[in-house]
Amino acid sequence: MTKRIILAGGGHAHLAVLTDWAREPLPGAEKVLVTPARHTAYSGMVPGWMAGHYRMEDCLIDLAPLAEHAGARLVYDAVTRLDADWRLLTLASGDTLSFDLLSLATGGEADLSSLAVLGERLLPVKPVEQFLAGWTAIAESTGLLSLAVVGGGAAGVEIALAAARALRQRSASIALVCPHEGFLPGHHQRVRDKALGALGRSGVTLHFAQAAGAPGGLQLSDGSFLAADHVIAATGSRAPAWLAQSGLACTDAGYAAVGADLASTSHPAIMAAGDIVERIDRKLPRSGVHAVKAGPVLAANIRARLGGGGLREYQPRRRTLYLMSTGDRRAIASWGELCVAGSLVWWLKDRIDRGFVARHRRSPTASQGA
Numbered sequence: 001m002t003k004r005i006i007l008a009g010g011g012h013a014h015l016a017v018l019t020d021w022a023r024e025p026l027p028g029a030e031k032v033l034v035t036p037a038r039h040t041a042y043s044g045m046v047p048g049w050m051a052g053h054y055r056m057e058d059c060l061i062d063l064a065p066l067a068e069h070a071g072a073r074l075v076y077d078a079v080t081r082l083d084a085d086w087r088l089l090t091l092a093s094g095d096t097l098s099f100d101l102l103s104l105a106t107g108g109e110a111d112l113s114s115l116a117v118l119g120e121r122l123l124p125v126k127p128v129e130q131f132l133a134g135w136t137a138i139a140e141s142t143g144l145l146s147l148a149v150v151g152g153g154a155a156g157v158e159i160a161l162a163a164a165r166a167l168r169q170r171s172a173s174i175a176l177v178c179p180h181e182g183f184l185p186g187h188h189q190r191v192r193d194k195a196l197g198a199l200g201r202s203g204v205t206l207h208f209a210q211a212a213g214a215p216g217g218l219q220l221s222d223g224s225f226l227a228a229d230h231v232i233a234a235t236g237s238r239a240p241a242w243l244a245q246s247g248l249a250c251t252d253a254g255y256a257a258v259g260a261d262l263a264s265t266s267h268p269a270i271m272a273a274g275d276i277v278e279r280i281d282r283k284l285p286r287s288g289v290h291a292v293k294a295g296p297v298l299a300a301n302i303r304a305r306l307g308g309g310g311l312r313e314y315q316p317r318r319r320t321l322y323l324m325s326t327g328d329r330r331a332i333a334s335w336g337e338l339c340v341a342g343s344l345v346w347w348l349k350d351r352i353d354r355g356f357v358a359r360h361r362r363s364p365t366a367s368q369g370a
Contacts, residue, residue, distance in 0.1 A: 002030050005302065006089060006099040007072070008079050009106035010035035010063050012042075013273035015360050016295025017103065017302060018063075021070035029306060031072035032097065034079065034089070038064055041128040043155075044323075044353045050135055050162035051327045053350075061360045079106055082246035084267045101305055103298060104256060104272035105291070108237025115150065115213040115233055122213065124233040125155060138230055145172040146227055148218055150211045151234030152178025153185070154324050157195050159234055161327035164202040173205070175226060177218060180208040187322070190339035191332060198326040198341075237275050251278040260313035262298050269305070273298050273314075289320055292356070323349040 005026075007014045010033065021031060045059040067074040075097075081090035082102075089097045110124035123134040138147070145167060149160040160176040167174065176199065183206075184192050199206055210221035217228040239254035249257045249266035255278035257265045264270040265280060274291040284290055297314040304311050319336040323345065326332060331345040 002028055003100035003306065004030045004032065004098065005101045005103070005306075006032045006034060006097060007103050007105070008034045008089065009104065009274075009276075010037070010040045011105040011107055011274050012040075012291040013105040013295040013298055014103065015040075015061065015066070016292075017299040018066045018070040018072065019360065020296070020299035020303070021072065022066070025071060026303065026306065031070060032075060032099075033063065033067050033070075033072045034075045034077055034091065034097070035063060036076065036078045036092075036127070037129050038062060038074075038076065039129070041132060042353065042357050043128060044349075045357070046128065046132070047158040047162035047325050047327070048350070048353075049132075050139075050159065051165040051325075053329060056132065058354070059357070061357055066360060079240075079242065081242050082248070084247040084264070084270060087269065100269065101302060102270045103302060104270065104276050105274045105298075106240065106276055108255075108275035109240050110233060111235050111238045112233055114211070115231060115235075117213040117215070118231050121229065122231050122233060125159065126237060139166055143170075145170055146175075146217075146229050147172060147232065148175045148177055148211075148226055148228040148230075149232045149234055150177045150218070151236065152176065152183040153234065153236060154187075154322065156232075156234035157184065157199070158325050158327075159232055160204050161198055161202050162325070163232070163327075164204050165327035168203075174203065175205045175207060175228070177207045177209060177211045177220065177226065179210055179221075183208070188334060188337050188339060190337070191322075191324075191334045194332050194339060194341045195324070195326075198328075198330075198332070202327060239276065243276070251280070253278060260315060261301055261311040262294060262314060263301065263311065271298060271301060271305075284316065289322065290314075290316060323352070325349060 039060040041059050048054045049059050077091040077093050080092050087099050110126045115122055125131050149156050164174045211218040218226040248264050251257050256272045256276055257280050258277045260281055262271050262273050273294040294314045297312050301311045322334045324332045329346045330343050331349045332341040333345045
């Protein structure tokens with residue numbers, strides 16, 4: 001019997017699955033990709049695009065030819081409900097899709113609860129498609145500008161530095177707001193020091209405080225008020241609301257609970273990767289690096305579920321290479337306690353990022369012959 005496999009979300013992990021299907025057809029399966037948009041933006045290149053180092057098309061991967069090569073039907077829609085027991089997905093259009101095997105990589109939702117009062121001044125970094133449009137409008141506006149970035153993770157730091165680079169001719173004021181413990185958490189102090197140096201050189205003002213939205217800007221936990229024409233929310237993500245009602249086993253934080261094999265701990269026919277999951281066997285930082293690295297394991301395990309083979313495990317190395325751009329064709333590289341920065345690091349990051357996008361633009365024949 002033909003089994004229906006649904007990939008929900010067009011994120012980084014599912015790119016590897018589509019590539020796997022394109023290289024080696026999956027017999028006896030009806031394959032479906034559900035995604036809100038035809039293009040997915042490679043998040044690692046977005047700060048470089050903001051800073052003017054890339055064109056928008058350089059950062060986008062067209063999912064339509066990927067799905068076609070993979071033999072997958074493409075459905076442009078978003079998931080709004082999952083019934084894990086009945087193996088049923090409900091989409092924003094009201095359509096429903098049944099499945100035999102489901103892979104979730106829809107990402108999380110932006111946590112905007114403390115900033116929602118800002119209304120049109122607020123620009124979340126997710127979904128990326130809306131962020132690209134919102135930043136374009138900001139960059140093309142005229143006059144003086146005050147901009148605040150809330151969130152001290154790698155994304156917030158990169159975006160603040162990219163914004164400073166892009167708006168350097170406009171006498172714009174750029175601020176980065178995060179609690180002290182929220183500044184590049186999980187990174188070595190050497191990385192933080194180099195990032196602090198880059199922020200200082202770029203003229204970005206750093207406020208170590210909690211931020212809450214207020215009319216005209218941000219109310220900070222130290223009692224001060226930060227006026228802002230626009231606020232970019234890089235505060236990380238939370239689990240999508242529909243996940244709690246899905247019947248899937250979830251962690252205390254509401255994320256899908258998975259093991260090293262990326263399968264749901266309660267429903268083996270459902271797998272997941274990226275920002276929607278939380279590992280029960282080990283704690284992993286929320287990083288696009290892990291979504292990319294988990295992709296081939298996810299692809300192998302989907303194939304194993306159909307063929308009856310053993311499942312692989314995604315076990316990240318003890319040290320992970322992180323590359324963080326600083327807005328000026330320079331970047332910071334870290335690998336455990338090792339940390340270097342400069343233009344050569346940017347060259348390496350640029351080469352890796354462009355290579356990732358290029359690999360998912362080539363036809364399977366071209367990829368195999370490369």
